[in-house]
Amino acid sequence: MTRRLAQLILLCYPLAFRRRYGEEMRALLDETPTRAATVLDLSRCALAAHLHPPASLADVVNIGDRLRASTSGVLACWVAFAAAGFGFYKTTEDSPYQSAGNSHLLLGGAHLTIQILAILASVAVLAGALPLSVLALHRARRQRSLRMLVSLPIAAVAVFAGLTGLLILVAHSQPSQHPSTAGGVAFIVWGLAGLACSAVCVLASRRALFAVPVARRWLLVAFACGALVTAAMAAMAIATAIYTIALSVDASALAAEPNGPLQATSVSVSLVLLLVVMILAGTLAATATRRGWRSVTQPDTSEAI
Amino acid sequence: MRYTSERSTDPGLLVLTSLAEGPKHGYAITHDVEQLAGVRLGPGTLYGALARLESNGLIEALPAEDRRRPYRLTGKGSAALSEQLQALEYVARSGLARLRVAKALQ
Numbered sequence: 001m002t003r004r005l006a007q008l009i010l011l012c013y014p015l016a017f018r019r020r021y022g023e024e025m026r027a028l029l030d031e032t033p034t035r036a037a038t039v040l041d042l043s044r045c046a047l048a049a050h051l052h053p054p055a056s057l058a059d060v061v062n063i064g065d066r067l068r069a070s071t072s073g074v075l076a077c078w079v080a081f082a083a084a085g086f087g088f089y090k091t092t093e094d095s096p097y098q099s100a101g102n103s104h105l106l107l108g109g110a111h112l113t114i115q116i117l118a119i120l121a122s123v124a125v126l127a128g129a130l131p132l133s134v135l136a137l138h139r140a141r142r143q144r145s146l147r148m149l150v151s152l153p154i155a156a157v158a159v160f161a162g163l164t165g166l167l168i169l170v171a172h173s174q175p176s177q178h179p180s181t182a183g184g185v186a187f188i189v190w191g192l193a194g195l196a197c198s199a200v201c202v203l204a205s206r207r208a209l210f211a212v213p214v215a216r217r218w219l220l221v222a223f224a225c226g227a228l229v230t231a232a233m234a235a236m237a238i239a240t241a242i243y244t245i246a247l248s249v250d251a252s253a254l255a256a257e258p259n260g261p262l263q264a265t266s267v268s269v270s271l272v273l274l275l276v277v278m279i280l281a282g283t284l285a286a287t288a289t290r291r292g293w294r295s296v297t298q299p300d301t302s303e304a305i
Numbered sequence: 306m307r308y309t310s311e312r313s314t315d316p317g318l319l320v321l322t323s324l325a326e327g328p329k330h331g332y333a334i335t336h337d338v339e340q341l342a343g344v345r346l347g348p349g350t351l352y353g354a355l356a357r358l359e360s361n362g363l364i365e366a367l368p369a370e371d372r373r374r375p376y377r378l379t380g381k382g383s384a385a386l387s388e389q390l391q392a393l394e395y396v397a398r399s400g401l402a403r404l405r406v407a408k409a410l411q
Contacts, residue, residue: 006348021352027372028331028348038347045349049356056360 070292074226077285110243121232128225316354
């Protein structure tokens with residue numbers, strides 16, 4: 001189990017690092033016992049490799065693949081950020097929070113800002129992904145392996161939509177309005193299924209992006225959209241931090257209320273945890289964007305890359 | 306109580322010390338460092354150190370053998386290791402001398 005997990009964490013290393021050291025690291029993992037400490041070590045060092053990439057690896061990956069890695073990296077971070085954003089929405093959707101937002105300018109302003117930025121970022125994700133998706137679908141008509149890759153996200157979304165529909169039906173058949181343990185467990189299962197579905201979509205789209213020849217201009221469009229999404233993530237993380245602080249100061253009773261699927265934490269603790277996920281995802285997205293920017297500023301004469 | 310200073314367990318220094326004996330691949334370096342310093346380098350730490358050392362020109366990769374790739378010290382790496390170890394030796398000698406003086410005064 002830990003060996004499989006360690007192999008999966010290798011996929012979290014930057015592309016250039018994996019291309020240069022990936023095979024050797026896999027060989028080392030096959031030769032040595034894998035423990036929880038190994039998994040932690042790989043996770044910590046994968047993050048460090050993103051934040052401080054060794055200079056010698058700059059030329060390992062060509063410009064096109066660096067742009068692909070940058071855009072797909074931002075997409076993965078956006079999915080993690082959006083999951084935390086959904087948690088924020090579920091935590092603050094009820095009427096007491098809306099009333100608090102109406103009476104306190106900072107709370108209401110931060111909440112509105114997050115909603116507007118979330119819509120803008122989602123539009124940017126769609127705008128960046130659309131040309132690449134059309135190219136991949138067009139090519140998939142002739143390439144069997146690619147057909148498999150593009151059908152994976154569709155299947156994952158269909159399964160998740162089915163599960164969501166089933167849970168909604170079950171929830172409507174229950175008369176109780178109070179949060180129950182079964183409801184909390186169902187929400188956790190639904191959340192995990194959503195994360196699994198997102199992971200399949202991100203990984204399959206990344207593989208497809210690397211398998212399709214794309215004109216440089218479309219990669220640049222995707223990169224520009226990715227940069228917008230990164231900026232929106234940073235602004236939303238700041239707005240969430242302001243909201244969390246303002247809630248604790250202006251509506252401390254609401255902040256102290258029990259929260260979470262099993263009512264195990266308080267609202268303020270949930271918001272801080274969500275903020276940590278947002279900051280982590282935003283930082284990784286900023287790193288991926290910075291790496292993509294370096295590729296953009298390098299001269300390149302080729303058209304299809 | 307055993308105290309291990311951060312400097313003497315710096316992965317880069319340990320990897321350079323291991324390679325001072327001759328070219329080694331990842332597994333051999335991990336095993337050697339464990340025998341030498343009692344420190345088990347995780348794969349992430351090891352390859353993070355190898356990447357930094359290679360980037361700074363202190364080590365170089367040799368042609369791959371199957372899935373393994375041996376590394377060896379460069380001239381620059383040899384000089385850097387020698388400098389680091391001399392600095393550590395100076396600290397160790399000074400520390401031991403001070404301890405002897407303190408013991409004699411007690």
